[in-house]
Amino acid sequence: MKILITGANGMLAKAVINEFKDCELICTDVNELDITNLEDVEAFVSKTKPKYIINCAAYTAVDKAEDEEELARKVNSIGPKNLSIVASKQDATLVHVSTDYVFGGAKSINEAYVEDDEKNPTTVYGVTKLEGEKEIEKNCDKYYIFRTAWLFGDGKNFVRTMLNLGKEKEEVNVVSDQHGSPTYTVDLAKVMHDAIEKQIPYGIYHATNEGFTTWYEFTRKIFEMENIKCKVNSVTSEEFQSKAKRPKNSKLSKEKLLNEGIHIPTYEDALKRYLQNR
Numbered sequence: 109m110k111i112l113i114t115g116a117n118g119m120l121a122k123a124v125i126n127e128f129k130d131c132e133l134i135c136t137d138v139n140e141l142d143i144t145n146l147e148d149v150e151a152f153v154s155k156t157k158p159k160y161i162i163n164c165a166a167y168t169a170v171d172k173a174e175d176e177e178e179l180a181r182k183v184n185s186i187g188p189k190n191l192s193i194v195a196s197k198q199d200a201t202l203v204h205v206s207t208d209y210v211f212g213g214a215k216s217i218n219e220a221y222v223e224d225d226e227k228n229p230t231t232v233y234g235v236t237k238l239e240g241e242k243e244i245e246k247n248c249d250k251y252y253i254f255r256t257a258w259l260f261g262d263g264k265n266f267v268r269t270m271l272n273l274g275k276e277k278e279e280v281n282v283v284s285d286q287h288g289s290p291t292y293t294v295d296l297a298k299v300m301h302d303a304i305e306k307q308i309p310y311g312i313y314h315a316t317n318e319g320f321t322t323w324y325e326f327t328r329k330i331f332e333m334e335n336i337k338c339k340v341n342s343v344t345s346e347e348f349q350s351k352a353k354r355p356k357n358s359k360l361s362k363e364k365l366l367n368e369g370i371h372i373p374t375y376e377d378a379l380k381r382y383l384q385n386r
């Protein structure tokens with residue numbers, strides 16, 4: 109099975125490349141294939157003829173995106189548009205990754221978002237990722253969009269940042285009013301593999317590790333597992349003051365995926381494996 113992977117130097121891409129190592133992979137970074145250039149995407153895909161295109165390319169700097177809307181839109185909306193047009197022409201299946209930030213986060217904290225819930229992104233990043241989803245739905249029939257959240261893996265991520273801070277500082281301030289599911293790239297890549305293997309129906313699926321927490325509780329868990337003594341102070345989103353206004357409720361229901369027989373481990377189990385493998 110021939111698979112094209114875009115954005116191949118990214119954090120998720122590394123796990124995807126490893127998960128699909130038994131397949132014939134064509135891995136491209138932005139210099140080899142810029143997804144924002146339709147002509148290049150068309151030429152590349154028609155020459156290499158992959159059965160699947162796994163799009164790991166994205167503009168992911170959530171705060172910076174508030175000042176770089178045009179660039180974020182180009183990569184997160186035009187990029188998926190180009191890939192979906194070309195995938196459709198070449199009869200390839202597009203596997204794409206989206207985000208919990210397509211939702212506004214105003215839903216009651218006792219409930220998780222289901223795939224069709226109303227979208228109301230509060231950040232430029234979320235707006236452009238939602239546009240990307242819509243482009244794919246418009247331009248091709250054979251697609252999987254996996255909405256994920258709070259990724260950690262082989263790259264710059266929250267867990268790594270906290271481990272570094274925990275070793276350097278005596279105390280850290282961490283937001284305690286944003287609720288979601290930290291997700292290990294390795295487990296998300298496995299979901300993609302399972303979905304393709306089982307040929308589940310095309311469409312949008314929520315795919316995060318099981319269990320819900322807050323950044324504050326998650327930090328405490330990281331420090332507990334690594335025996336780090338740094339004190340964790342709970343602060344509100346307003347006190348933390350980031351440029352982008354992140355959703356308070358980022359909980360994604362996995363029921364649709366579970367109904368297809370695809371299970372994903374808890375975030376605690378994922379964190380344990382990540383810390384062991386690091």
Ligand SMILES: NC(=O)c1ccc[n+]([C@@H]2O[C@H](COP(=O)([O-])OP(=O)(O)OC[C@H]3O[C@@H](n4cnc5c(N)ncnc54)[C@H](OP(=O)(O)O)[C@@H]3O)[C@@H](O)[C@H]2O)c1
Nearest residue numbers: 115117118119120138142143165166168207256257258259
């Ligand atoms: N990280 C999270 O917490 C999180 C949460 C929810 C959803 N997601 C989604 O998960 C996916 C993977 O995220 P990630 O954390 O692995 O992202 P990442 O580490 O930032 O990787 C994205 C990759 O895309 C490349 N890229 C940027 N513009 C490109 C272009 N025009 N053409 C081709 N490649 C381009 C980047 O290259 P350069 O580095 O050279 O720019 C980078 O290697 C994304 O769709 C993201 O929106 C991530």
